[in-house]
Amino acid sequence: MSATDTQTPAAAPQDAAPVHKSWWRALMRDRAAMLALILLTIIVIAAIIAPLIAPHDPNLNSRSVMQPPVWTERGTWEFILGTDGQGRDILSRILYGTRLTLLIGLVAVGIGGVIGSGLGLLASMYPKIDPWVMRLNDMMLSFPAILLGLALVAVAGPGVWPVIVALGIASIPDCARIARSIGIGVMGQEYIEAGRAVGLSDWTIFRRYLLRNSISSIMIFLSLRFGQVILIGAALSFLGLGARPPASELGMMAAQGRDFLLFAPHIATIPSVVIFLIVLCANVAGDALRDVLDPRLKS
């Protein structure tokens, strides 16, 4: 049996171009999703080029503390979003802070996605290890991400990396469950049986059929998970477990503004709004992607 024959069951890639066009058109029709994607793109680009566009050094203080944003009576164009309790430019800190927040989300989801999906797909492929992997999952699910974060920080001390590791670990069980359920569906397909019949190795079946046919659904789940991870990461930083000063991180900025809530609410509100926007955009975009890519929802 030739390799061409074995690829026949996984025919989806051959239709990739028209499918791609159709889901993109479907996405274009969803105005909320488009708006979310555009906003998310702007936020991501602004975060990437933060050193080029930030008007001030985010870590240096000025003698203008708690300067309100430009649209208020006492606001100035020098500090468009105002300054924080230390006299640091909030806009610059938001740009750098978004960078760190997105990085935390991406790396944590990456860790959780790779390990969780790998475990889930393996469990779906090898029924013998399935119960073990799932019980391990159940055990991990009993630890909330914030508790795990607290425990890791207690051991390693506060910092971005303990938070990323905690969030990554906390993402594993969910990813594993989703990947397993998708994988079980794929493993029941005839082309898998055909592959086995022609003597393909497990690694080839995993790589060429199981992974390829599961990846899009897993990615959709990860895009939805991204918003949650950002939110939990910000919460951990809010509790003082994440980024350490002088680094800026959106959750930490919101925490720093908490003491001034009655007198200078912009210090806590602005980073909170940015967190809200990122999470909202990620969730709306993720939902839309699921709608257009999930064949069961196409009808």
Add this chain to the structure above:
Amino acid sequence: MKKTLLLGCALAVLTGTAFAQEINIVREVDSNNYDPHKSTARAAAESLFMLGDTLVSLEPDMKTVTDGLAKSWEVSDDKMTYTFHLKDGIKFCDGRDMTADDVVYSLKRWIDPETKSPVAWRAGTVKDITAPDAKTVVYQLEEPFSELLYQLTQSFATVIDKNDVEKLGADFGVTGLNTTGPFCWGEWLPRDRMTMTRHEGYNWGPQFYTNKGAPHMAKVTWQIVPEENTRTVALMTDQSQVTQYIPQIAFAQMRNTPTVEVHRSDEAFWTWFIGFKVDKPTVSDPAVRRAMNMAVDQDALARDILFGEVTPAHSYISENALDWDPALNDKLIKYDPEAAIKLLDEAGWKPGADGIREKDGVKLRPNLYIQGGSTWQKLAEFVQAELLKVGIGLDIQVFDATVFWGKVATQEFDSFGMSYPYISAGDALNLYFLSKNIPTPNRMNWNDPETDEWLAEGRRATDDASRAAAYAKVLDKVHEAAVWLPLYHEPMTIVQSVKLEPIVPHNNYGAGLYKGLDLKYRE
């Protein structure tokens, strides 16, 4: 109908009267216990001053030692024997008469090694404490201790009941405390609230109080409210009637709020500082410590971060404190970032690729251990930003209060953030700069025989001038060595409801309400 109305009116009057004798005080943190000899927390002192009494008291000027349980006392010519004469009619909350034996028991328990009191040294080098009769206490020292009377005003010298200690065992100061103070122990729910009730018949309070009898308040509740905005709102909405724990940012608004009054006392000795462990590679260089002092603008800190509600500190103790040497005023290190840069350059600390200075492979990035909480977070970030401008990185490490005290008793940090109350130069210097107090509270590892000798000289001094001269030498030496980076002196500010008579802020161990005898609703 008439009867119902009359009953209603009577109930309203009674309720009003009851309310007018109850007060709710909010504070930031609780104490771990209320055993006078075992807790050094300010929260413990706040409650113990109200619950208990000491032989002598301190007036709000923080200088005058006055009557307490003792109506008078004599000091021998060699300053080694103090004889206290007790007031008449003093009773514990359980109704038992207090005698000189109770005072002796309390003071001896304080210094007993078995008690393991972290503040036993404050009692001086005791030869013996005896009670020749029921109304006389004789306190004999091995060597003169010029601070003794001040130390005896502290909550650590509170007179307790031996029976109570034996009955409660490990729960002493946790589930109860039988004392002689203006208020009696009610209930303590850790990290929530403590209630205390009026000690009926109390009439042996210090004479500087207007109220010579029992407290006006029938019940006092100390409520723990960790979040500062919540405390502010509690005051503004009359859920609390008084507190000293209002953030500086709120003072301006409080002064304009018609329902509250703000009272400030500058006779308050509570200083915030960063201490350097002088044998660590980064801060062992005196030039670095001096440069760090020059790089931080304490005036801007006081003005911008603390809204002008504190006094910038360049000295380690308030310049109003007993035995401060005014000759040092001109020698104090002031803000001069350019001089700091020059000093670091000359000392061989050159900026690296990341802008942080380094020398002989050592990066000038000392760590700073601080306690969690909004104040230290703000201070540390300000100092960090200031130091960054001269090429010094500061690695801030924040610890929860439950971990912090253990962490700052180790040798693992370069610098630490701390604030402390004191009553005089001797009090402050003997606490922090004695070599025998290494590793804590001498967390700087300041080990200098000359300092030890001068401190001993100050403690043994039998007259004010020689004591001040000895402590002046220590003050000069440690300021010259830049062992600390002083940040600010905090005045005592009390925010109270206008329903209360104006409160005169006290500051003994930072307890603004002290014995609370004059707490009273306006009539």
